[in-house]
Amino acid sequence: MERLQKVIANSGYCSRRNAENLILDKKVMVNGKVISELGCKVSPTDVITVEGKIINQQKKEYVLLYKPRGVVTTTKDEHNRKTVLDLIETNIRLYPVGRLDYDTSGLLILTNDGELANLLMHPRNKIDKVYVSKVEGLVTKDQILKLRKGLTIDGFKTALAGARIIKYDKKTDTSIVELTIHEGKNHQVKKMLSAIGHEVIKLKREKVSFLTLKGLKSGEYRYLNIKEVKKLYNEAKNKDSI
Numbered sequence: 001m002e003r004l005q006k007v008i009a010n011s012g013y014c015s016r017r018n019a020e021n022l023i024l025d026k027k028v029m030v031n032g033k034v035i036s037e038l039g040c041k042v043s044p045t046d047v048i049t050v051e052g053k054i055i056n057q058q059k060k061e062y063v064l065l066y067k068p069r070g071v072v073t074t075t076k077d078e079h080n081r082k083t084v085l086d087l088i089e090t091n092i093r094l095y096p097v098g099r100l101d102y103d104t105s106g107l108l109i110l111t112n113d114g115e116l117a118n119l120l121m122h123p124r125n126k127i128d129k130v131y132v133s134k135v136e137g138l139v140t141k142d143q144i145l146k147l148r149k150g151l152t153i154d155g156f157k158t159a160l161a162g163a164r165i166i167k168y169d170k171k172t173d174t175s176i177v178e179l180t181i182h183e184g185k186n187h188q189v190k191k192m193l194s195a196i197g198h199e200v201i202k203l204k205r206e207k208v209s210f211l212t213l214k215g216l217k218s219g220e221y222r223y224l225n226i227k228e229v230k231k232l233y234n235e236a237k238n239k240d241s242i
């Protein structure tokens, strides 16, 4: 048995707080009966409706995928390209948490837990994502400082970020740069590096919060354990209250 507001939030319908308000506003029914107080607990066989819509109470799955390059992050591709879902064997409908570009590799979480997905994606919750990028040209210390302080891309000022040079290769005129950001604007890393004058040749996401790709090869995945799921919730919520 779980609290009604938690089950509604888990389904991805809304946040737990909004679910509480919907209950108090008498917009939630369990097995056809209006619930108007917060103490109600439900089991997986109960039929829950919110504002007239049935809530799906499915078992929650959490996958950590090492996305290869050349795979799209959408659930369906109009050009029939391979999607991240083609790499995962499950009967449950999973959704990617955020997006990695077609030519970006690295760590991608997929889940049917809408509440966690929303918490991880909301920039307010400051979930760090670490990217390692090979770029054209030799990156300078001044440029690294600009990445750290924030710069304007598409009229949007990026937040404080972590940035460091991992190595240079003078022969090929390339650099390897590590960037840690908690926002998730479209092509953000490529645009930030382009804004300091360096085009991205290769991009890989190495970390999301405390999760890494350790033990996985490109194209492989594993399920998160309950401890990791709880820790992700804590990471997102603790940041939320700061």
Ligand code: URA
Pocket: 099, 100, 101, 102, 104, 186, 187, 188, 189, 190, 191, 203
């Ligand atoms: N930033 C990018 O530019 N591309 C990605 O895939 C992820 C972050």
